[in-house]
Amino acid sequence: MQTMAMAFFFFFFFFWVASSLTDFTVITSDSSSPLVDAPQQGFSSHARTDDEEQRAVYEIMRATGNSWASSVQDVCRGRWHGIECMPDRNDVFHVVSLSFGALSLDTAFPVCDQLTSTLTPALVKLTHLRTLFFYQCSSLNPTLIPSFLSELAPSLKTLVLRENGHVGPIPADLSKLSNLKVLDLHGNKLSSFVPPSLASLSKLRMVDLSGNKLTGDVPRFGSAELRVVDLNGNDFHGQIPPEIGACRGLIKLDLSKNKLVGVIPSSVSELDQLILLDLSNNQLSGPFPGWLSSLKSLKTLVLSGNDMSSGTINGEAFNGMGRLTTLVLSDMGLHGPIPSSIGLLSSLRVLHLDGNSLRGPIPESFRCLSDLSELKVNDNQLTGPLPFSRKVMWRMGIKLRAANNKGLCYMAETAAEAAPPYLAGVPVCGHATAAAMVAAVPMASPGPVAAADKAPRLRRGG
Known part of the structure; x- marks a missing residue:
């Protein structure tokens, strides 16, 4: 789950960087601003940075361990990656964005001295500032x-x-x-x-x-x-x-x-x-929400680690959720059967139902989950065969967890190899049936006389 959480973070963080660049680096039009928002064609000969803002930037840079900036004669004309400026109608430039920290190898904002960096009051001198971005700047201070x-x-x-x-x-x-x-x-x-x-x-x-x-x-x-x-x-x-x-x-x-x-x-x-x-x-706590099907745009649903043992999974909870790719319902105390409607989630790639008390077979509708790449159904009370093709079983590989279900088995022809290690603890279906039949025979210990009576008699010759 830690890997999944990191994936979520990077997906959404970079989604926002890509879709909301106006909030991070690119400055767009603001009708209430005294600044000229039209595209700039370089600097005119008399363009300059506002004097007070220039001094403020020098102080801000010193406070982050970037004293080198004091040698830049005009911080807007000689700007570095991490500072954005815009002119007013008198061709005086004002700082509208300041960014610090090595967010990635491709984003070379000035790096801070983590032992000494501080946010200095000089920041308030930047009266046109729209974006302020500090990443890992004063982590050690x-x-x-x-x-x-x-x-x-x-x-x-x-x-x-x-x-x-x-x-x-x-x-x-x-x-x-x-x-x-x-x-x-x-x-x-x-x-x-x-x-x-x-x-x-x-x-x-x-x-x-x-x-x-x-x-x-x-x-x-x-x-x-x-x-x-x-x-x-x-x-x-x-x-x-x-x-x-x-x-x-x-x-x-x-x-x-x-x-x-x-x-x-x-x-x-x-x-x-x-x-x-x-x-x-x-x-x-429960009951398990039955209104989830109204979230038609949902792609990732994670409810694991909450005790909803007061009920079963509502069979209609996932109707119409065709965009869902990740469903995580681990360790929730859920019981009863797995709803067949989960097998109709055609976009599903990750499914975690482990650590519950789910009973019965995995629905045949799961055969339709052709894009499934990760499945955890271990530590339940499931029975019957894993209803997946050889191709899906091979794709899941070690990301298939099905152990600790006493009645669950797999069809030998669906396994990519004989006794695959990722199916440890899950028997082949024929063997599972025989084992179940043996387990069902009463094993009462007979008394000594009864045992003698039931012993096979040997026929003597002659």
């Missing part, structure tokens, strides 16, 4: 997120302080950033509760507070503008707020690895644009 960042409210749209070593609470003053669209505080050591006012940022499209030590209730987000809410890996408790159903534009909702309780609110069924829903490893 833990600091609070400074409240003075709220003074960037008129212009700031993207605030990324990712894996930056920040500690303490999220400042309530960040809720003054009324134009903020992206808030990414992933992978710090932030603690305490999230200021309730943060949920009132009406223009917010992406919020990632994952991988911290935040506690208290889940913020009551309710904006239709939101596309991504990621709060995984914290200590949030209480119930999932029903207001989340008002975030009709959500494509990703990840509340996994917290301490959430209660049932999954039915308002989640209103999120008809949702692509990923991960509520795993909480303390959520």
Whole structure:
């Protein structure tokens, strides 16, 4: 699951970089801005950087261990990768984007000195700043997120302080950033509760507070503008707020690895644009939600590690979910049969049903899962043959886990090799039938007289 989680992270992070470049590096038109948003054809002879902003950039660069920038005569004209500028109508250039950290080999933003880097108050001198991006800059110099960042409210749209070593609470003053669209505080050591006012940022499209030590209730987000809410890996408790159903534009909702309780609110069924829903490893309870079929856009559903032993899997829960590629329902205390409707999910590639109390055969409809590449049904009470073709069995290989089901078996002709190691503990179907018949014969121990009476008699010759 760790590999899967990393895949989810990279998919959605780079999805946002690709689809929301305006929030990260490319500056687009803003009708309320005093800056000239038209494409620039180089610099005129009298173009220059605003003097106060130039001094501020020098100080910001020094505070991150990049003193070399002080030798750049004009930071906008001689700009490096990681700084973007735009002119006003007097041909004075202003800094609109600052980025730091080696996000990837292809993204060569200035690298910070992790032992000494800080966020300096000089940042507020950049009164036209729209994007502020710090990645792994002060990881070895833990600091609070400074409240003075709220003074960037008129212009700031993207605030990324990712894996930056920040500690303490999220400042309530960040809720003054009324134009903020992206808030990414992933992978710090932030603690305490999230200021309730943060949920009132009406223009917010992406919020990632994952991988911290935040506690208290889940913020009551309710904006239709939101596309991504990621709060995984914290200590949030209480119930999932029903207001989340008002975030009709959500494509990703990840509340996994917290301490959430209660049932999954039915308002989640209103999120008809949702692509990923991960509520795993909480303390959520049943019954198993029957409204999942309303999430027609869903591709990844992960509910594992929640005790829903109060019921079975609703047979109609997955009707019409033809886009679903990943379904993870491990360790949920589920019982009863596996619904045949799962076998009709033609796009399914990853299916985890392990660690439950599921009974009966794997439905014949599973033969239709021609794209399946990973299956875990181990540690259940399943019976009968694995209903997959030789090609699907070969593709799954070691990603097929079916052990610890006393009645489950595989057809010898479907295995890619004799006694494949990935089917250890799963017998060939003929052998399984014979073993079951032997196990069904009463084995009462006869008394000595009865044993003698039933002993075979030898006929003597002559």
